Amino acid sequence: MTGRITLPAILINAALILFALTTIFPMIWVIYNSLKSTAAFSESIFALPSDPTFRAYVQIFEVGTVWTAMWNSLFYAVASTTLIVLLSYCIAYVLARFEFPGRAAVFSFFILGLLLPIPALLVPVFMQYRTIGILDTQFTLLIPYTAFGLSLAVFLMEGYIRKIPVELDEAAHVDGASLFTVMFVIVFPICRPIVATVALLSFLHSWNEFAFATTLIRDESYKPIPLWLRTFGGQYATDYPALMAGMVLASVPIIVLFIFFREKIVEGFAGGAVKA
Amino acid sequence: MAPRAFQPSTIAIWLFLLPGIVVYGGVVLTPLIGGFYYSLFETKNFQFHWAGLANYVRLWGDGDFWFTLRNNFIIILLSVIFQVTTAFIIAVLMNSRLVIAPKFLRTAIFFPVILSPVVTSFVWILVFDINSGLLNNTLEAIGLGGLQQKWLDDPKIVIYSVTVALVWQYIGLFLVIFLSGLSAINQETIEAAEVDGASTFQKTIYVIFPQLASTWSVAIVLAISGGLKIFEHIFVMTGGGPGLSSTVVAQYAYSQSFLRANFSYGNTIAIAIVVLSLTLVSLTIWAFNRFVVKDRI
Amino acid sequence: MAQLQLSEVRKSFGAVDVIKGVDIDVRDGEFVVLVGPSGCGKSTLLRMIAGLETVTSGSIRIGEREVKNLRAKERDIAMVFQSYALYPHMTVARNMGFALKLQGIPKDEIAKRVNDAAAILNLTDYLERYPKQLSGGQRQRVAMGRAIVRNPRVFLFDEPLSNLDAKLRVQMRAEIKQLHQRLGNTIIYVTHDQIEAMTMADKIVILSGGAVEQVGSPLELYDRPRNTFVAGFIGSPAMNLLEGRIGAGGMIELAGGGTLPLPVDVASPPKGGVIVGIRPEHMLLGGAGQGDLPLRIDVLEPTGSETHVMGKAGSVEVVAVVRDRLSERPGETLHLSVDPKHVHLFDAASGLRIAE
Numbered sequence A: 001m002t003g004r005i006t007l008p009a010i011l012i013n014a015a016l017i018l019f020a021l022t023t024i025f026p027m028i029w030v031i032y033n034s035l036k037s038t039a040a041f042s043e044s045i046f047a048l049p050s051d052p053t054f055r056a057y058v059q060i061f062e063v064g065t066v067w068t069a070m071w072n073s074l075f076y077a078v079a080s081t082t083l084i085v086l087l088s089y090c091i092a093y094v095l096a097r098f099e100f101p102g103r104a105a106v107f108s109f110f111i112l113g114l115l116l117p118i119p120a121l122l123v124p125v126f127m128q129y130r131t132i133g134i135l136d137t138q139f140t141l142l143i144p145y146t147a148f149g150l151s152l153a154v155f156l157m158e159g160y161i162r163k164i165p166v167e168l169d170e171a172a173h174v175d176g177a178s179l180f181t182v183m184f185v186i187v188f189p190i191c192r193p194i195v196a197t198v199a200l201l202s203f204l205h206s207w208n209e210f211a212f213a214t215t216l217i218r219d220e221s222y223k224p225i226p227l228w229l230r231t232f233g234g235q236y237a238t239d240y241p242a243l244m245a246g247m248v249l250a251s252v253p254i255i256v257l258f259i260f261f262r263e264k265i266v267e268g269f270a271g272g273a274v275k276a
Numbered sequence B: 001m002a003p004r005a006f007q008p009s010t011i012a013i014w015l016f017l018l019p020g021i022v023v024y025g026g027v028v029l030t031p032l033i034g035g036f037y038y039s040l041f042e043t044k045n046f047q048f049h050w051a052g053l054a055n056y057v058r059l060w061g062d063g064d065f066w067f068t069l070r071n072n073f074i075i076i077l078l079s080v081i082f083q084v085t086t087a088f089i090i091a092v093l094m095n096s097r098l099v100i101a102p103k104f105l106r107t108a109i110f111f112p113v114i115l116s117p118v119v120t121s122f123v124w125i126l127v128f129d130i131n132s133g134l135l136n137n138t139l140e141a142i143g144l145g146g147l148q149q150k151w152l153d154d155p156k157i158v159i160y161s162v163t164v165a166l167v168w169q170y171i172g173l174f175l176v177i178f179l180s181g182l183s184a185i186n187q188e189t190i191e192a193a194e195v196d197g198a199s200t201f202q203k204t205i206y207v208i209f210p211q212l213a214s215t216w217s218v219a220i221v222l223a224i225s226g227g228l229k230i231f232e233h234i235f236v237m238t239g240g241g242p243g244l245s246s247t248v249v250a251q252y253a254y255s256q257s258f259l260r261a262n263f264s265y266g267n268t269i270a271i272a273i274v275v276l277s278l279t280l281v282s283l284t285i286w287a288f289n290r291f292v293v294k295d296r297i
Numbered sequence C: 001m002a003q004l005q006l007s008e009v010r011k012s013f014g015a016v017d018v019i020k021g022v023d024i025d026v027r028d029g030e031f032v033v034l035v036g037p038s039g040c041g042k043s044t045l046l047r048m049i050a051g052l053e054t055v056t057s058g059s060i061r062i063g064e065r066e067v068k069n070l071r072a073k074e075r076d077i078a079m080v081f082q083s084y085a086l087y088p089h090m091t092v093a094r095n096m097g098f099a100l101k102l103q104g105i106p107k108d109e110i111a112k113r114v115n116d117a118a119a120i121l122n123l124t125d126y127l128e129r130y131p132k133q134l135s136g137g138q139r140q141r142v143a144m145g146r147a148i149v150r151n152p153r154v155f156l157f158d159e160p161l162s163n164l165d166a167k168l169r170v171q172m173r174a175e176i177k178q179l180h181q182r183l184g185n186t187i188i189y190v191t192h193d194q195i196e197a198m199t200m201a202d203k204i205v206i207l208s209g210g211a212v213e214q215v216g217s218p219l220e221l222y223d224r225p226r227n228t229f230v231a232g233f234i235g236s237p238a239m240n241l242l243e244g245r246i247g248a249g250g251m252i253e254l255a256g257g258g259t260l261p262l263p264v265d266v267a268s269p270p271k272g273g274v275i276v277g278i279r280p281e282h283m284l285l286g287g288a289g290q291g292d293l294p295l296r297i298d299v300l301e302p303t304g305s306e307t308h309v310m311g312k313a314g315s316v317e318v319v320a321v322v323r324d325r326l327s328e329r330p331g332e333t334l335h336l337s338v339d340p341k342h343v344h345l346f347d348a349a350s351g352l353r354i355a356e
């Protein structure tokens, strides 16, 4: 560090820190205001709660619909993440290790998903689902969530596997391993860092997704948390602390993951974008 | 990579690919084909009648479609100017030795990227709230009450308000892209320029910027494809209103289908967006490769 | 009985022929070194033996079995890779025991064999470490340990020492040779380093451009190189190869000036152009041998025990290694001669050894 304390340096740092605060402050503001009573909120929207109350949270939990939504989101996120990791690993391994007709086409096919304007697919996907008759089921959202996660996952994993020396696979084959053993006992454990990245990104994406949820799901019992929040926000539009409590609940798992794995998450977003 | 002696049969290879291809193709490929098919029909009372290219002809003359597309382009333009450029400047500053807490800055600025669009939309509903909103109250508190606006209810400014929310949420993404681009360039070239007597500004223009050409292309492609992907934020924040004032194309397709029950036309718009987006992205990549990235053969 | 037999083995990558019909017989327990310049196809050949590369045509037999179409794991071979290819997420013990575990051998039997191999390789204290916690030499030993525990019919080594520093390389060279003497397994060892080949091999196979140039014991190759390629490849500093023709007096007249004697084993001297080969260490000072090769000195490199002389005979670079300490200086001319039994003669057109 040779940075000297000069006036421009001070100004630049001050400006950047101010900017960074504006990016995190709104969420912090939401968190502490969710602990106010409605009256305290109308008194001052800035002040920290003088008399913190969990009234808003208690109220949400008493209504109860949030539990179903949380459970649904957890199910969609965990199940789609598992599927994405498994499917993308198989695809990426084969693409990275073998030469076969159609290899480049398969790769481009998956990368295309990074460039497609996904909301444009809402209407066509809805039509297809309605035709087949798979709207509004427990597994309806699992398919698009898995599918849209695959592109990035295949891209990241293929790049990672390619960097693992193929001699490792060969050594394992000489040691007597079957292809299955090579893939899942030797190479998969070595891919752990990228698997973690892919799993985190997939989980975040599936937990947060709203567009397909609102298009494909009408039945309350299958709504994920973003859909719940939107409905709740409509009903409680004037009870600001309650709305904010709802926002906090919808974000808790995401924020916890971010706190513990921020490096991996940032790395995944940066690495994924470089192709997109 | 030549075929390895232990490469399984081609059938086995395709068996590994198949589950992924089916799931992915079933959501990406078949809907596109189906969407195109339906766009050739007309919907009346949930019945489909063959219409040829009539929907596309209608789209061409549909002022509302062009208006909503214009909104996408406003967002794209503003995000290239404010989001991408600001992210680049912050990244360059963070890469210099001036900044004291780069890790904190990066984490803080990136944080909104991971939040659900629904949550951030509500955040901005609260910020823009006419009476209890953070923005109007702040303006009042610092004595600029005269600048207060009906941020989300004034058709003239709503699209800009919405853009602010988008820029705010995703600027961190562009920041980490530029930071990772910067970390890949040889720091010694920057130090060499320093030794050669270049000012910070000159270093940025003559040394850093050219080496980041491909990162810029990534960022711009992302801003363009991202700008055509906008849906959830506007859906939640304004529902596209007041009137059509903040509607974007994806939402136009959605409301044509689900509010007007005109699924054929909704599909037509969807196909148009896909074609437009892929065309713009390819053009951008081509232009960058052709005119900017000269250091790569 | 040949333990490993290659007949007419060929390999093409697309239109490129990389191995052009190779025949090699390896006896049981033999230490065979495949040596040749980089890119000549050594790794490809070894990988074909291992079952990592398909065989375009020809036959590969291990013991009595044709293994060409068998998979790597069915060939009863073990391989030590240049990069070691240790499994990074497994401890040394698990790395070494992995093949046994796949064979379904009971745990305590695996542990016993791993411990035995570790003892031989001085790895006992490192069994619970991960590869990245080991030095280069230790990793190398683990890679060998992984091969040893399986007690295969044939060990394959692909440039196993090339990632080590010079000193360690000399030490490991000796260790591998000792290991071979102790275990007695057949070894096929690939290297581009002719010194490794000379010091370790029972039998050397010299490859060039995908074809075998010569097969023989290290000293056979040194004493009777079959062609100019082998002559120049084996020995360090390399053999001097000088153009000339047979003169009237039964001496070789060099194109660059000077004369050298005909070798003793050439009965009828050829009429056309020849290439005469003299190893630097066989050059004699003054008239101690026969012939007269005037050498204008460019550089003198005393190493203590001997002196390397680099200079020009006419316009041709010549190197001599002599036991004496020289008082001459660069620019002066040294007269060299040679004992006829150390003269190698090759046909100028074909490069083949002329011998009776």
Ligand SMILES: Nc1ncnc2c1ncn2[C@@H]1O[C@H](COP(=O)(O)OP(=O)(O)O)[C@@H](O)[C@H]1O
Binding pocket: B001, B002, C013, C016, C018, C036, C037, C038, C039, C040, C041, C042, C043, C044, C045
């Ligand atoms: N998979 C491959 N595809 C095409 N050519 C190859 C392949 N592997 C090796 N070669 C070519 O075959 C030749 C021999 O390679 P290799 O056996 O690795 O040489 P060596 O080990 O003697 O250095 C080289 O010219 C190399 O370029």
Ligand SMILES: [Mg+2]
Binding pocket: C042, C043, C044, C159
């Ligand atoms: Mg090699």
